[in-house]
Amino acid sequence: MSKQSGRCRHLPLAAVTAVALALAASGCAKTEDDASSQSGADAQAQQQVAQSPAGGAGATCTLRQFGGQKFDLKSAVVGFSQSEKEANPFRIAETKSIKDEAAKLGITKLRVTNAQSQFSKQIADVQQLIAQGARLLVIAPLNSDGWEPVLRQAAAKKIPIITVDRKINARPCGDYLTFIGSDFYQQGRRAADQMIKALGGKGKVAILLGAPGNNVTTDRTNGFKDRIKEKAPGIQISFEQTAEFTREKGQQVTEQLVQSNPDIDGIYAENDEMALGAVTALKGAGKQPGDIKIVSIDGTRGAVRAIVDGWLQAVIESNPRFGPLAFSTAQKFLEGHPIPEKVVIQDREYTKENAEDSLGLAY
Amino acid sequence: MAEAVAGRRPGLDRARVLAWAREYGVYVSVLALLLFNVVFTPNFVDPGNFRTQLVQVAPIVIVALGMALVIGTEGIDLSVGSVMALAASMVVLYLGYGPVPAVLVALAAGAATGAVGGALVAYVGVQPIVATLALLVGVRGLANVLVPQLKEISNPGLLALGSGSVAGVPYVVLIAAALTAVMAFVVRRTTFGRRIVAIGGNRTASELSGLPVKRLLLAVYVISGTLAAGAGVLATARLQAGDPTSLGLFMELSAITAVVIGGTPLSGGRIRVLGTVMGALLMQLLQATLIKHDLPQSWAQIVQAAIILAAVYAAGNRGAR
The missing domain is CATH 3.40.50.2300 (Response regulator)
Structure with a gap:
């Protein structure tokens, strides 16, 4: 009994200490001067470009082949499932690019999830997005395999899935729509x-x-x-x-x-x-x-x-900036045009000759 | 009874061998691995190389010293790696005031985390593994929220802490050596040290004999947290960047391994400070050997597992006690 009362007495104390610690931590912080301020580089130039011709030869996919229905991207729920924590420059730029482009296009119902590097969480995240009524899914997959349960659910509702940066091992223009990424x-x-x-x-x-x-x-x-x-x-x-x-x-x-x-x-x-x-x-x-x-x-x-x-x-x-290419591909597809089943993007090269001038293109 | 007497002589010898292995096995292993490298690894006998090994092992040693104290009380501190990350984020956040305040804030954050863990263990009665597991998760999260992304550091004072040296011996190594000496003194020569060992040996008896067990436990976790934060500061200074996302990941496992193969039993009641340092050195040399011979580092994990099992086996056979 006395032990029980001890718990009641000290547990709030520990909790208060923890919260105080957290508050103190950010309270009067003062970081080093940041020399690497994100200069407003030319957003157009930073963008991804698909390799020509049309991201390489290969099959294409149309709305009719896929079997979906046309809808308006702007008013639809669009889901983006990120795989890893936005702690490294690549993931930060990737998520930002998707969010920025959605905002630019007037897509108001963008839902973003982050699987924190846990594959089971990513599966649950995407299922959650489907349950929220997502009509289009953009997925940055953590793994290439193990997507069957999600793909089945999405296929039943004819939800097009665009995977970015990593592929899913499944059938394009069917199980998923298309893949956009680097080689x-x-x-x-x-x-x-x-x-x-x-x-x-x-x-x-x-x-x-x-x-x-x-x-x-x-x-x-x-x-x-x-x-x-x-x-x-x-x-x-x-x-x-x-x-x-x-x-x-x-x-x-x-x-x-x-x-x-x-x-x-x-x-x-x-x-x-x-x-x-x-x-x-x-x-x-x-x-x-x-x-x-x-x-x-x-x-x-x-x-x-x-x-x-x-x-x-x-x-x-x-290049992690998938937003523009992902949404323009989706738009084209919804308008009934054929889109490639695999879009390989053109990656730049930074060398001594161009590094100084292209610093603004880096992420 | 007759059986026990009959089996006595060989049993005693075996116990003796195991006791010897428990005390000195880690020293012999370090020596053997050193010898192997001297003979078979090109460019191993070189001051620069020894400096590299000592600099890399220093943060692990510092964390393991605190861990040894905690394990001596029959506890465990899983939060150390996350505390390192928290220290890194504090350094990043407060470096604007200069290196000394930033380091002090980082150490204070480590001490505060240790105080939370210690309070949960000593006063609330939460099991150490549960209390510090919660901190492992929560403190890493806090560190990431405060500094979500790796941030480079350019303050010359802090960078000097990471890369400077006196007479060829890096500061990082000197600090680890000094802390080892202090810890060895505390454990062997002070009342505080003996009381900690007593708590690990028999907590109930310690309480009954009037030792301030709760306060001592709290102090032990505060020390562990502070040391872990110190290791985080040094690692940050060396990396020349604060990286709360990956700094100190799995450090708790490295530290526990060093402590256990150093001869400190997980059941508490005994602390081997020098053994702990040797345990950390053994792991470091093992990793270095594999890298230098361009073998996959996954092998290091397998060999480490074998070493841990051997250490636990030697420690478990002290039935003669």
Whole structure:
């Protein structure tokens, strides 16, 4: 009994402390001056462009083939299911792009969910969106497989699904409508081209791999290796370790790397965060910009600025701004025009030649 | 009874071996792995390399020191990784006032989180694993809300903390070494240290003998939270960026592993400070060995599991006590 009363006495105390902590935390904060203010870059130029012709050859899909009904996007409920927390530049830009474009087009009933990297939550999120009466679904899938329950529900209501940045393993123009995204394998090949150029066709290269068991990692690795093999046999890949797409791991692995392989000439990082971690490690090891050539993929502002500073050689873009292309594709489809079953976007390339001028295009 | 007597001699030897392995196994393993690397890893014997290993292990050591205290009381602190993230976000939020205030606020946030966990454990009677699990989730969330995205840091004072050194020894390593020395002293030579061990050994007896058990428990969690925040500050200074999203992820597991293979039993009642440091070093060397030989790091996890099981086996066989 006395123990019980103890609980009642102290539990509110703990709760109050926790809340006070949270309030104090943000109360009188004062951050460092932010030099990287988001300059109002040309929104038109930042936009994604589909590869011509029409995102590559291939089948097309019309409203009649899909079997849906025409509706007005503006007054319809539109659902967007984001896969990961908006904590990295890619996801932040992706969600923002969808929201901004919807606002621009006057779509007032946009519902946005975030699965926080849990696939089961994403399935539940999308089912929730369907229950809320969504007529169009834009999904950034966490996984490619396991979508059957959702697809069945959507198909029963003839709800078109556009998947962005990652594919769903199912039938386009049926189970889902179309996929809009980058070609990760191609990104790897283009990164290899930049590395070959930076090294003059020979040398030793280390790869900082992305998170294991992820198709982005696999494709970016295979594309890079295949291209090196066919075009520059003089380049030897002498080290490949995962740094899990994070800056901290990029730094730690690179610190080990420069100790054990001091003869390394280049580092291929499968995303910008790992590349920037590598830069921190190289600075710590007393290297100068350009001593070790770094090429990475993404096109974040920090990485493009690092090209200007001389630490990175090139960055292959993976453009996250899906909003305009996703909604224009949907609009075209609803108007009865044929749309491609797969829209591959054109990704930019940032190099020493254009980095300074294109800083505004980075995200 | 007869059976016990008959089995006595070999049983005693086995117990002795296990007791020895429990005390010194981790030291021998670290030495063996060092020797392996000296012989088989190119460029291993190099001051720069040793510096790299020590710098990378320093935050884990600092967190594990606090964890060892908590585990010594038969508790556990799962919130340490999230506290590191909270410290990172505090540094980002308060760096405008300069590095010293920012670091102090970060440490205070760690102490406050520890106080919440400690209060729940000591005064409300919540199980440590439950109380600190709630904090693991909630504090990470709070850190993310405060600073939703990685933010780069350019304050020279804070960066110096991460990358500066005295006579070739990085500040980060010096701090970890100093804290280890203080912790070893506290555990072995102070009343506070002995009382903590006593609580872990037998809480009821400690209470009956008039020890201020609740206050001591609260203090232990506050220390753990403060140390974790300190580790978060150092990791942030080293990364030159505040990253509450991924900083300290799975740190609780690394710290618990270091403590357990260092010879501190999860059942409390004994704390091995140097063993804990060696446990952290063993994990670090293992990871470094795999990276330097370009082997998949997934192997490190499998080997770590084997080491943990071996440590638990050695610790579990102290029936002779």
